[in-house]
Amino acid sequence: MQSRTFDLNTQAYKRNPYPTLARMVAQGPVVRVRFPWIGKLWMATSYEAASELLRDRERFVREPRSAGMPQRANLPWWFPRSMQPMAEVMINRDEPDHRRLRGLVEQAFLRRGVEQLRPRFDAIMRQLLDELEAKFRRDGHPIDLVAGLARPFPLAVICELLGLPSEDRPMFVKLAGAFSGSPSLFVLFRILGAIKSINAYIREQIRLCRANPRQGLISELIAAKQEDDRLTEDEMVAMVILLLLAGHMTTVHLIGAGIYTLLTHPAQKQSLLTDWSLVYSTVDELLRYLSPVQMTKPMMPAHDLEWYGQRLKRGDKIVALLAAANVDPQKFEDPDRFDIHRSPNPHMAFGAGIHVCLGLRLARAEAEIALEQLLTRFPKLELAIPPSQVKWSRQPGTRGMEALPVRLL
């Protein structure tokens, strides 16, 4: 089957992805697409196919060895073998290993529920807004809400959740910067360097927590136990790094692009300002409309198979294109319309099946806190540049803003 080239990483796509997604969907529910750096990939583009791909554990697997292939194939070519434990995190595993790892982290994750931590998250947001407001009043210049709010807030939240010292946050902001930018050899080396530094730092933090347990998920993970089973040191380091990476940029994009979307849909923003009970459905609609994580990690057929009219070979890579599933006209009425009243809204922004997002409650709570505090404090908030000049993030596979200059009114 001939593959088509769709570039999902241009500014034009990120600004308005809906025509491209409609063209992809028009090719059929399963399409072969060529990507820079990655090569050819199958994509499940309809809601039904994406959902089946993520839920059918008999036919689709994540680990090469579950499809009878050598395990090493799971590692990208540029990944040093010394970092193998990182490749074996639960998001890359099938059952029963996935269940074991997720069970241990869920136990630790759920012990202090998100609701219990909410007042602390509220306080973090209030302090960020105090600082931004003071700066705006002092200088009168537009404020970049990505650098000033969307990035530091989820980072502070995840560090707080893990129990990492707050004085280490500036270092994380610097390391997190390594993950931005379009793919290039330079960016790959930068990412590897950042992962190495995070790896060493987390190992040291685990050592400190073992000696002196403190509040937070790292100490909970050390204590977590199921039928005499515990996480090994390597598994724990990899799990904490997964939580840091999965829990940070995703939420940055939801908050940054979420604010932009409300500012560019003033009637919807007004509805929310007059009825804050709509905040839950607003966040859901932002998740559907934006798909901050545009596609899942690849699955692969466990055997050669014929699926939605395509012949897939055992071990072929196939991703669920969540961005397309979330605007599938078979599932959502008038899907390109942003509507905070949409109900029901069974979007797939958090994935589906066994790998459904572990942090979905946390991500929702963060977005609710950010929108509520920002818009009640600055109800006349406005963009400082025309929407056509706003820069979207070049991070592949995601949709979010690089910067969002606003006036805090």
Ligand code: HEM
């Ligand atoms: C707007 C914010 C977020 C979005 C859109 C999002 C989206 C997703 C998606 C689509 C997946 C499935 C990926 C796949 O199947 O390949 C996933 C998995 C995951 N997410 Fe999130 N996520 C968000 C925030 C978070 C946060 C805040 C955390 C943690 C603190 C988190 C932790 C995880 C983990 C650990 C997994 C892997 C679960 C598993 O393999 O069982 N995510 N997320």
